[in-house]
Amino acid sequence: MIETLDDLDVEGTTVGVRVDVNSPIADDGGLDDDARLRAHVDTLAELTDRGGRVAVLAHQGRPGGDEFVSLEPHAARLAELLDQPVEYVDATFSETARDAVRSLDDGECLVLENTRFYSEEYMEFDPDRAARTHLVTGLAPVLDAYVNDAFAAAHRSQPSLVGFPQIVPGYAGRVMEAELDVLGSIEETGSPRVYVVGGAKVSDSIDVAWSVLEKGLADHVLTAGVVGNVFLIADGVDLGDASSDFIYDQGYWDEIDRAADLLDAYGDQIALPRDVAVERDGDRYELGVNALPPRNEEAAMDVGESTLEYYGRILADAETVILNGPAGVFEEDAFERGTRELYETATDVPTSIVGGGDTASALRRLGVDGFSHVSTGGGAALRMLTAEPLPAVTALEDDPRD
Numbered sequence: 001m002i003e004t005l006d007d008l009d010v011e012g013t014t015v016g017v018r019v020d021v022n023s024p025i026a027d028d029g030g031l032d033d034d035a036r037l038r039a040h041v042d043t044l045a046e047l048t049d050r051g052g053r054v055a056v057l058a059h060q061g062r063p064g065g066d067e068f069v070s071l072e073p074h075a076a077r078l079a080e081l082l083d084q085p086v087e088y089v090d091a092t093f094s095e096t097a098r099d100a101v102r103s104l105d106d107g108e109c110l111v112l113e114n115t116r117f118y119s120e121e122y123m124e125f126d127p128d129r130a131a132r133t134h135l136v137t138g139l140a141p142v143l144d145a146y147v148n149d150a151f152a153a154a155h156r157s158q159p160s161l162v163g164f165p166q167i168v169p170g171y172a173g174r175v176m177e178a179e180l181d182v183l184g185s186i187e188e189t190g191s192p193r194v195y196v197v198g199g200a201k202v203s204d205s206i207d208v209a210w211s212v213l214e215k216g217l218a219d220h221v222l223t224a225g226v227v228g229n230v231f232l233i234a235d236g237v238d239l240g241d242a243s244s245d246f247i248y249d250q251g252y253w254d255e256i257d258r259a260a261d262l263l264d265a266y267g268d269q270i271a272l273p274r275d276v277a278v279e280r281d282g283d284r285y286e287l288g289v290n291a292l293p294p295r296n297e298e299a300a301m302d303v304g305e306s307t308l309e310y311y312g313r314i315l316a317d318a319e320t321v322i323l324n325g326p327a328g329v330f331e332e333d334a335f336e337r338g339t340r341e342l343y344e345t346a347t348d349v350p351t352s353i354v355g356g357g358d359t360a361s362a363l364r365r366l367g368v369d370g371f372s373h374v375s376t377g378g379g380a381a382l383r384m385l386t387a388e389p390l391p392a393v394t395a396l397e398d399d400p401r402d
């Protein structure tokens with residue numbers, strides 16, 4: 001049983017709050033999107049309003065990547081969103097960090113430095129071992145409680161996510177609570193239940209499709225995006241050189257065999273695109289699957305109108321739809337239609353759940369809204385949607401003090 005903020009006596013308590021504010025970073029080093037910060041405002045404001053002393057912990061980017069930057073801009077934006085000063089501390093678990101945390105007054109909030117600036121934080125440990133890392137042993141002595149609100153990172157068993165609850169009383173924050181509430185009860189949503197797998201993370205999508213079909217969670221799986229293209233090739237369709245080369249270059253060639261195996265096992269429940277859109281003479285041009293392959297240089301960039309009608313008919317009978325990944329290259333005007341229309345149709349299904357941070361920001365850009373739930377998580381949401389446990393959630397459940 002996970003304890004929540006309802007179970008925490010907050011006033012005067014020093015709380016380490018793990019959030020996921022991992023955000024796109026603009027060329028000038030600032031934040032390009034603050035959606036993930038906004039998501040955590042309720043949790044942080046509740047803790048400060050109730051007199052907590054709040055030390056925020058978070059990661060940003062991956063070591064070596066362009067977005068592996070300091071949390072200074074995040075602290076500045078949080079100050080605006082919370083409408084109170086939020087100090088940025090250039091340390092995470094050293095004496096400097098401990099001093100800053102000790103000096104907090106009731107209702108004050110600070111942001112510690114990017115947890116992944118420390119090498120152990122980018123490793124996966126079991127909770128017991130994670131509790132013995134420098135980050136956790138360094139910071140835990142100044143914390144009275146640990147709140148995990150970082151649902152979007154809950155599929156990682158990294159120290160700041162699984163180590164603290166071993167030695168400091170652990171609680172779920174409001175984002176974590178809401179996500180677990182919706183995504184943890186997928187089996188209880190109405191059927192027919194339809195999963196839409198699009199986008200470009202082909203192996204992850206095939207894993208999800210296998211899992212939900214095997215467990216009987218999905219009545220139908222609709223494929224789109226690069227995932228749909230891989231399934232078309234697996235079904236014997238000649239998509240032409242451009243799409244085939246793209247799939248090969250992305251390292252997804254082996255996935256074609258896995259897609260074929262999945263079609264052998266569950267072909268009746270898997271829907272494939274009936275047409276694709278390519279670029280011809282500078283415009284969008286749709287080709288039925290029977291008219292393929294396209295010309296040499298033409299790649300399948302979106303699903304076409306007959307696919308949208310076909311998928312629309314399946315969605316019209318659905319009680320629940322779970323979607324991840326765009327239907328096409330939505331970044332280009334000519335190829336945003338599939339994503340816009342498919343996701344718009346999905347908002348009419350009684351329960352509509354979108355998993356995936358990037359997908360969610362694409363939808364915001366396209367102006368599509370009205371879903372029952374838009375998850376803050378990408379990989380974490382996908383893992384939950386297959387009814388698999390998340391290490392950071394398990395760490396909160398298995399409180400060693402019980």
Ligand SMILES: Nc1ncnc2c1ncn2[C@@H]1O[C@H](COP(=O)(O)OP(=O)(O)OP(=O)(O)O)[C@@H](O)[C@H]1O
Nearest residue numbers: 199200201225226300301328329356357358359378
């Ligand atoms: N037919 C296609 N050909 C090439 N790229 C495609 C096609 N369809 C979609 N894409 C690309 O897929 C990318 C997004 O795929 P991805 O699987 O990463 O989705 P996502 O929304 O980022 O997922 P998540 O939020 O789970 O990280 C987009 O940049 C889009 O241009």
Ligand SMILES: O=C(O)[C@H](O)COP(=O)(O)O
Nearest residue numbers: 020022062152153378379
């Ligand atoms: O953006 C995400 O999916 C989470 O913040 C986790 O980030 P990671 O994939 O780098 O662990």
